[in-house]
Amino acid sequence: MEKSYRLKSLGVTLITLCFGLFFLNAQSDFKTYQGTVIDGVTEEAIELASLNVLKTNISTISNSEGAFTLKVPEAHLNSKLKIAYLGYNSYVIPLSELENDKAVIKLYKAVTALSPVSISAFKNAERLVRKIFEDKHHNVGTPSVFMTAFYRETIKRRNRNVSLTEAVVNILKEPNTSQQRDAIQLSKARKSTDYKRLDTVSVKLQGGPFSTIYMDIMKYPEYIFTDKSISGYQFSFDTPSVINNRSVYVVNFVPKSEKQPIKYLGKLYVDVESLALVSAHYTLDLSDQKQARNLLVKKKPRDVIVYPLEANYRVDYQQKGDQWYYSYSNLNLTFKVNKKRQLFNKVYTLASEMAVTDWEVNSEIKRIKNKDRLKPTVIITDAISGFSDPNFWGKYNLIEPNKSIESAIDKIRKNIKKQKKRENKNTANG
Structure with a gap:
């Protein structure tokens, strides 16, 4: 027992x-974006960088190796993506520029x-x-x-x-x-x-x-x-x-x-x-x-x-x-x-x-x-x-x-x- x-x-x-x-409404049509977030100087992976589709509440974060996958409904494919991390300047990029599944996004430390x-x-x-x-x-x-x-x-x-x-x-x-x-x-x-x-x-x-x-x-x-x-x-x-x-x-x-x-x-x-x-x-x-x-x-x-x-x-x-x-x-x-x-x-x-x-x-x-x-x-x-x-x-x-x-x-x-x-x-x- x-x-x-x-x-x-x-x-x-x-x-x-x-x-x-041991809710939210489903979206049937979406596009998947993948990439990596790194430090622009050291090129080290940035873990837990936030990625948010502007003018929506759709978001994800990067993993311990800086990698991310983001699924965006077709209705928002013309939107921009904002990437942010504590201590770094945030970066905004159109989703259309992330066509490459191996996109590398560089963030730079802020003064x-x-x-x-x-x-x-x-x-x-x-x-x-x-x-x-x-x-x-x-x-x-x-x-x-x-x-x-x-x-x-x-x-x-x-x-x-x-x-x-x-x-x-x-x-x-x-x-x-x-x-x-x-x-x-x-x-x-x-x-x-x-x-x-x-x-x-x-x-x-x-x-x-x-x-x-x-x-x-x-x-x-x-x-x-x-x-x-x-x-x-x-x-x-x-x-x-x-x-x-x-x-x-x-x-x-x-x-x-x-x-x-x-x-x-x-x-x-x-x-x-x-x-x-x-x-x-x-x-x-x-x-x-x-x-x-x-x-x-x-x-x-x-x-x-x-x-x-x-x-x-x-x-x-x-x-x-x-x-x-x-x-x-x-x-x-x-x-x-x-x-x-x-x-x-x-x-x-x-x-x-x-x-x-x-x-x-x-x-x-x-x-x-x-x-x-x-x-x-x-x-x-x-x-x-x-x-x-x-x-x-x-x-x-x-x-x-x-x-x-x-x-x-x-x-x-x-x-x-x-x-x-x-x-x-x-x-x-x-």
């Missing part, structure tokens, strides 16, 4: 250890110089951070919004992929002023887990897309910054930056006391003009291994100890008009599982990310029916058949897989072909 042990939600992360042996007025406006970094949350109703999108997003989750044991989950989801994003939580509907998904590689321990991300949507700290500030918790951090200004050709404050934060049970440190990127949060990059302080021991654990067997080794988080926002909307988030968690009477510890890395690829203001107050809503405790079940179809995603935009994920997908496809051959052979012999 299978037993499940859940690990405690730390901010937005919830894991399950199992000992034993930032804030005016004396901007610098003197906030001499106290903590006061700026408090202002962000106090006045968020001026900047953060207030209407209800329907979003389409692409979600990917990978689990590795050491350096080997052992589980891959991908999904397109519909999100009913409730206003930030509302007490209602966002609702998620699964539109299309595929998943494959190599249980042999997992041996006797199966690691799953419980909550799936919820693990990333709860990183929207403007909607869910309770996971990191509240009126009380802000006082527990030391804030300081770093060198300012630029995104979308707009000046950005960069604020560092570190915990004031080593005695805090949960300590984060990182950077906040704040638009100088609107004081809206543009991006947040932060990590969980795990320097005290004794204190961090079992920190993520909610429930586990007595003979198991979990040591978090690394926990990193990121959330990004996109501007539309004078409002800012959630656009991307990711988490990367590495931990060691030590089971008594086993000679070797097992090290796992879990990565989860979600990118909004299209959205519209919910002017008609559409809802997602209760029966269609994913639960925050969901674990997406295995559905490997989708990996055998290279056109599985159809019209949907996605985060282009990097070489590691491409290799995993190829391996899954080969295993499916082998399985089908065996089935056909058995049928013929039968």
Whole structure:
């Protein structure tokens, strides 16, 4: 009989250890563009550059190798594409100039110089951070919004992929002023887990897309910054930056006391003009291994100890008009599982990310029916058949897989072909 042990939600992360042996209107006609975003000087790949079709909400991001795939409905083929990344000048190019499937887009670092007025406006970094949350109703999108997003989750044991989950989801994003939580509907998904590689321990991300949507700290500030918790951090200004050709404050934060049970440190990127949060990059302080021991654990067997080794988080926002909307988030968690009477510890890395690829203001107050809503405790079940179809995603935009994920997908496809051959052979012999 299978037993499940859940690990405690730390901010937005919830894991399950199992000992034993898982809206928006469709567009039928579209064109696909592919390319790579690189630094114009070093020619190094730029990861997580945003690509947005102007005068629409259609977008995608580049992967860890700078590669992107963008699917654009025929009605917008005469549009322009805007490419932006933090610290770089944004770049606009007509889609017609991306005819080559191997287009290379070069971005160049911006030189930032804030005016004396901007610098003197906030001499106290903590006061700026408090202002962000106090006045968020001026900047953060207030209407209800329907979003389409692409979600990917990978689990590795050491350096080997052992589980891959991908999904397109519909999100009913409730206003930030509302007490209602966002609702998620699964539109299309595929998943494959190599249980042999997992041996006797199966690691799953419980909550799936919820693990990333709860990183929207403007909607869910309770996971990191509240009126009380802000006082527990030391804030300081770093060198300012630029995104979308707009000046950005960069604020560092570190915990004031080593005695805090949960300590984060990182950077906040704040638009100088609107004081809206543009991006947040932060990590969980795990320097005290004794204190961090079992920190993520909610429930586990007595003979198991979990040591978090690394926990990193990121959330990004996109501007539309004078409002800012959630656009991307990711988490990367590495931990060691030590089971008594086993000679070797097992090290796992879990990565989860979600990118909004299209959205519209919910002017008609559409809802997602209760029966269609994913639960925050969901674990997406295995559905490997989708990996055998290279056109599985159809019209949907996605985060282009990097070489590691491409290799995993190829391996899954080969295993499916082998399985089908065996089935056909058995049928013929039968």
